Each structure stands twice: as C-alpha cells, then as structure tokens.
Amino acid sequence: MLEMFSFDASVPLHLFEYSLKRERTEQHWHSFFEIGYCLEGCGTFFIGEEAVAVEPGTLMLFPPYEPHIAMAAAEGCRFTFVYFSESLFSAEDRYLLRPFARAAAWNESEWRSHRPSAFVHPGPLLAAMLAEYESKPSAYGPLLRASMLTLAVWLYRAEEARYGRREWRERSDALERLRPALDAVAARFREPFGLREAAEALSLSESRTRHLFVEGVGKRFKAYLTFVRVQEAKRLLATSDLSVTDVYLACGFQSAAPFYRSFGQLVGLNPQQYRERYMVEG
Numbered sequence: 001m002l003e004m005f006s007f008d009a010s011v012p013l014h015l016f017e018y019s020l021k022r023e024r025t026e027q028h029w030h031s032f033f034e035i036g037y038c039l040e041g042c043g044t045f046f047i048g049e050e051a052v053a054v055e056p057g058t059l060m061l062f063p064p065y066e067p068h069i070a071m072a073a074a075e076g077c078r079f080t081f082v083y084f085s086e087s088l089f090s091a092e093d094r095y096l097l098r099p100f101a102r103a104a105a106w107n108e109s110e111w112r113s114h115r116p117s118a119f120v121h122p123g124p125l126l127a128a129m130l131a132e133y134e135s136k137p138s139a140y141g142p143l144l145r146a147s148m149l150t151l152a153v154w155l156y157r158a159e160e161a162r163y164g165r166r167e168w169r170e171r172s173d174a175l176e177r178l179r180p181a182l183d184a185v186a187a188r189f190r191e192p193f194g195l196r197e198a199a200e201a202l203s204l205s206e207s208r209t210r211h212l213f214v215e216g217v218g219k220r221f222k223a224y225l226t227f228v229r230v231q232e233a234k235r236l237l238a239t240s241d242l243s244v245t246d247v248y249l250a251c252g253f254q255s256a257a258p259f260y261r262s263f264g265q266l267v268g269l270n271p272q273q274y275r276e277r278y279m280v281e282g
Helices: 091-100 108-113 122-135 140-163 165-188 195-202 206-217 221-239 244-250 256-267 271-281
Strands: 013-019 033-040 043-047 050-054 059-062 068-072 078-084 104-106
Touching: 013 122, 013 140, 033 122, 059 091, 078 122, 091 140, 104 108, 122 140, 165 195, 165 206, 165 221, 195 206, 195 221, 206 221, 221 244, 221 256, 221 271, 244 256, 244 271, 256 271
Parallel strands: none
Antiparallel strands: 013 078, 033 059, 033 078, 043 050, 043 068, 059 104
16 A cells, blocks of 8 residues: 655655564555665565565665565564655756666675775765664754765666666666656546556657556556555555445445455455454454
8 A cells, every 4th residue: 555654844854663563464665766675684575476585685676666575584683764855855866866767686695796986885984874863963864965965876876887887778768757647647536547648648649658657657547547556455455444335436436346456466365354364363
C-alpha cells in the first residue's frame, strides 16, 4: 500500500534505523524517494517480481511509486533508511535524482570499483546524518541538505561509470519524460482514465506513450494503472469499513469481475481474505 508520511517542516527528509523482520509482508510504495543502507546482517528486498539479496554495505535506491518490501534472513539485519522529497534539492540540482529512475542496488565491491575521485563512503556519511537528524542542533537543516547533495553527486557519478554515460542517460531520461503521466495517474486513477489521457499529459502519441511506460517503469500502461488501483484498494480494505463494492468503485474499477481478478493476481488473496488477515495482524 502507499505509505502516508509527513516530513519535518524544516527539512523534507527523514532518517532512522530499522531491523528487518523475518517474515515477508505486503509490498508497499511511497510518494517520496528512499535510500536504504545495510549496517549488519543479511536479507532480501522484493521489488515487484525481483528478489535482491542484501548484506552489510549494500546500498538500495528506490524512486517514488516503486513497490518493494524487505525480509531478514535471520535476526539482526539492520538498516539505515532515508526518506526524502525532491524538494530537498533546488530545481537546478534535481538532475542529480537520475540514479533513482528505477530501483537499484549497490553492494560494497560494486560501489568501491565505481567510486568517483571525490569518493564518500555512504556508511559514515549516513551515520553522521542520522546523529545530526536525531539531535537537531542549530542549523541542522542546511547541513543535512549539504550531506544529501554530496551523496547525490557521488551516486550520479557512480551510476554514470556503472552503465556508461550514453546508456545510463537513456535509461534515466525515460522515467523523467514519463513523470507527468505518472502524476496524472496518481491524481486521476479513481476516475475513468486510459492511455489517451496519459498520452495527453505527455503531449505524445498513444503508441509512444505505451513504449515509454515500458521503458520508464517496466510495465505496460494498463498494468501500471491496475497496480495503482489495487494498491489503493489494499489501503482502503486495511483502514476503512467500506464494503468491497464501495472499495473497488472508489479505486476506479467499474465492475466486480476485473477487480477480483486483478486483486487476486497481484495480491494472492481475495479482498475479504486480505481484510481479515490485516485485521488479525493488526
């Protein structure tokens, strides 16, 4: 489900340490960017249909709206997480967010081999940022912004070295071009919304928009729209007493059959089972 979160008014960033659970739960997604750095232990991140093993030194990057969940292999898999909004960066510096075009993982040997000349080890930098964030001394906001800018520059250079400048920019530009359509889907998925409307948001043909969705988010337009609607249905089933009919109508589904079919395919449970399991776990 989409996780709701509000940032500190003084700086659009949140840092914390978290120990992964040993059981796998439902995937979720955010409206903001996320960094995860493995401090100790081993585990697995499930990103859509992909499973990524993590170990100490692994750095994970997640763009907004990327479904994911993590599971520890054993007790003691501990991470530092950073949530942040793109507003943390000035408009002229937001190109540095290109490494977040898709979910990405770096293990320690990879980022050491691709380190730029002005290399900054993410572990000590994130530890210093967390200490600053928790204690909140005077002028902590500008210092956190500067630290995130430093990390973003390192990631930008490392990604460029990893893929080669031309290939990397092609990969990252696709999602950047797609962003107006993703914003339109997020705002209008509860109403009738199709490929034509997405294409209009991009001022592109429907054919080009269809290809851009595959390039940018790895899903066809219809599959992406269905995923967003099912995520909202999960949220409503878990947090409200609306009937299942009211839930699917509130999420943009026009009838029961496609809703039940899509929900079962993506979640592995029917809506009633999902609601009952959430209520038991809650």
